[in-house]
Amino acid sequence: MNAAQILLVDDNEDFRRSTVWMLEAAGLQVEDFNRAAGLLARLQQLEDAGVPLSDKCVVTDLRMPDMNGLELMEELRTRRLSVPVVLITGHADVTLAVSAMRMGAANFLEKPFENSILVETVKSAISEPGSALRNPQAAKEKLGRLSPRERQVLTHVCAGKLNKTIADILGISVKTVELHRANMASKLGARNVQDLVRLSLGYE
Structure with a gap:
């Protein structure tokens, strides 16, 4: 991972x-940008120079001025x-994060998050690209463990609905929603919302 580089937007x-300080303290190289346009220009420069992008990872806020995270992903796809x-x-x-994962995002982190989680996530995105491959059948089998409710x-x-909103929609108490979420996490081996989203999209 010595050559791994994070491009933070x-x-x-x-x-x-x-975040730059934290990632560098973890031994990662970081370039940072305040707008998506700056990142795109840098990536294009590296691509034109024949520099491989396989040891790099983009970390971007979803909501930004000028170009948001989804628009950035679409532009990356357009530029290949x-x-x-x-x-x-x-x-x-x-x-929106679910939409981004449908477009191929490696992962998403919901604020606030532990620094160590970000480091682990970007390292995994670079070193284990196959971990993001869809496995619909395995995901379907896991989801089959859940009750209809x-x-x-x-x-x-x-x-992205809150527990109270879910309770109102389903006509149950917030505590019941919390119980269902705990049961889901246990049955599916899910640690967080990201894991639940991955399974719902067919990622095992």
């Missing part, structure tokens, strides 16, 4: 500086710039 300067993308989102952005809760969780 975030318009929040304080967050960007602290093959590089893993990790999205950073707020809770209300989960629905748990499947309903899962659908709303993956749509």
